[in-house]
Amino acid sequence: MSIMESMGKKKRPRRSFTPEFKAEIVELCRRGDRSVGQVARDFELTETAVRAWVRQAEVDTGAREGLASAEREELAALRRENRRLREDVDVLKRATAFFVRETR
Secondary structure (H helix, E strand, C coil), rough: CCCCHHHCCCCCCCCCHHHHHHHHHHHHHHHHCCHHHHHHHHCCCCCHHHHHHHHHHHHHHHCCCCCHHHHHHHHHHHHHHHHHHHHHHHHHHHHHHHHHHCCC
């Protein structure tokens, strides 16, 4: 039993949202007729997630410093590729060491 369950709170399964849905939520927050908290409650979202979407939208439009969404995606892809290449190099090192031992 996890700590969350023992405290009586059940963890909600992770949900994913389309970029279009996020953009609509961000637009509702930008209009200013409802607070971020109210928008989050109205759509059964966490306030933290909505605030992160608003912040990322500000970065993407240049209103705030940070990595744009496209840059984040590229960075994640490069990190995945880097990890795979490091694993490949490790396998090759082990294979080389094995063949050196076998040929002696």
